[in-house]
Amino acid sequence: xxxxxxxxxxxxxxxxxxxxRAELELxxxxxGITWAADSSRFAVAGGEGKVFAGRYAAAAxxxxxxxxxxxxxxxxxxxxxxxxxxxxxxDGSVTLWNGEGAELKRWRPAATGTEHLAFxxxxxxxxxASGRTVKLWxxxxxxxxxxxxxxxxxxxxxxxxAGHSLGAATTGEVAVxxxxxxxxxxxxxxxxxxxxxxxxSPNGKVLAAGVADGSVHFWYLNSAKxxxxxxxxxxxxxxxxxxxxxxxxxxxxxxxxxxxxxxKGPEGSKPIQLTGHTDRIECLAWQPNGPYLVSGGRDWRISxxxxxxxxxxxxxxxxxAEVTAxxxxxxxxxxxxxxxxxxxxxxxxxxx
Numbered sequence: 001x002x003x004x005x006x007x008x009x010x011x012x013x014x015x016x017x018x019x020x021r022a023e024l025e026l027x028x029x030x031x032g033i034t035w036a037a038d039s040s041r042f043a044v045a046g047g048e049g050k051v052f053a054g055r056y057a058a059a060a061x062x063x064x065x066x067x068x069x070x071x072x073x074x075x076x077x078x079x080x081x082x083x084x085x086x087x088x089x090x091d092g093s094v095t096l097w098n099g100e101g102a103e104l105k106r107w108r109p110a111a112t113g114t115e116h117l118a119f120x121x122x123x124x125x126x127x128x129a130s131g132r133t134v135k136l137w138x139x140x141x142x143x144x145x146x147x148x149x150x151x152x153x154x155x156x157x158x159x160x161x162a163g164h165s166l167g168a169a170t171t172g173e174v175a176v177x178x179x180x181x182x183x184x185x186x187x188x189x190x191x192x193x194x195x196x197x198x199x200x201s202p203n204g205k206v207l208a209a210g211v212a213d214g215s216v217h218f219w220y221l222n223s224a225k226x227x228x229x230x231x232x233x234x235x236x237x238x239x240x241x242x243x244x245x246x247x248x249x250x251x252x253x254x255x256x257x258x259x260x261x262x263x264k265g266p267e268g269s270k271p272i273q274l275t276g277h278t279d280r281i282e283c284l285a286w287q288p289n290g291p292y293l294v295s296g297g298r299d300w301r302i303s304x305x306x307x308x309x310x311x312x313x314x315x316x317x318x319x320x321a322e323v324t325a326x327x328x329x330x331x332x333x334x335x336x337x338x339x340x341x342x343x344x345x346x347x348x349x350x351x352x
Contacts, residue, residue: 051076157169206248
């Protein structure tokens with residue numbers, strides 16, 4: 001059972017905490033977790049190849065192995081508002097599963113293997129990246145469109161909240177593919193370094209990328225303005241905006257840094273530094289429609305933050321192994337945490 005650590009909630013009060021509700025052990029380390037819209041069903045990607053489908057309710061918590069990918073699962077994503085989830089494995093195949101874990105379709109988008117996938121916000125499209133090639137598929141796995149090849153292998157994919165654009169990060173650029181009405185157009189946002197992540201602000205105004213040179217680069221989409229934030233000790237491996245678009249969370253090694261886009265924006269301002277992790281942070285997730293950010297790391301630590309309200313963790317737990325995946329349920333109150341040991345724990349956000 002994760003051991004709770006002293007936190008800001010203990011000192012100031014009034015802040016929520018993560019209350020452990022249930023846990024189980026899987027026979028594969030947890031590489032990714034995704035939830036259905038009902039905040040009850042979920043799917044888990046196993047780092048050694050197993051795929052699990054499960055359900056959490058007040059009286060029951062289970063996860064069953066339903067299939068596998070050879071060598072390992074890279075990504076798992078639930079169709080927004082839908083009854084299916086998708087996985088991509090190191091074997092290069094993409095698989096669609098129904099909500100109970102029955103395999104619907106398996107295919108190879110490219111002969112060279114596939115590394116990334118993402119569903120559009122309406123659940124009607126699935127994007128895949130295979131080396132330099134990005135393709136769009138219907139939710140049933142039928143090819144819709146193939147974009148011109150990127151200059152280098154794609155490192156990340158992300159749709160904007162409206163579902164009008166698909167971002168693809170690669171060395172030297174972030175390509176934004178416009179999808180309006182089936183008229184596919186691409187605009188390339190250039191930067192002379194490997195871009196590792198891509199994130200759109202929910203209000204559609206800002207595009208951000210974590211960069212291998214230890215910086216964050218972002219572009220204001222309604223103008224030609226762009227900016228860069230330097231000073232990270234290593235490559236920036238994660239970026240993500242809060243649900244209200246005000247905060248951009250970034251992570252590089254043990255550094256968890258948040259930029260405030262309120263007022264005049266982050267240029268020339270001091271970032272919010274969230275300290276507490278003593279080894280590399282492996283996973284982060286913003287609460288859906290809420291202000292909270294959760295992080296998990298190689299130091300076995302699970303931390304809950306509220307950037308702009310408290311500089312130290314609101315709550316913290318010590319897991320039984322390295323924390324490898326965190327995922328909020330769509331209701332914003334349940335949190336699933338996966339560990340390298342195979343342990344899967346459900347927490348509920350509560351105010352003591």
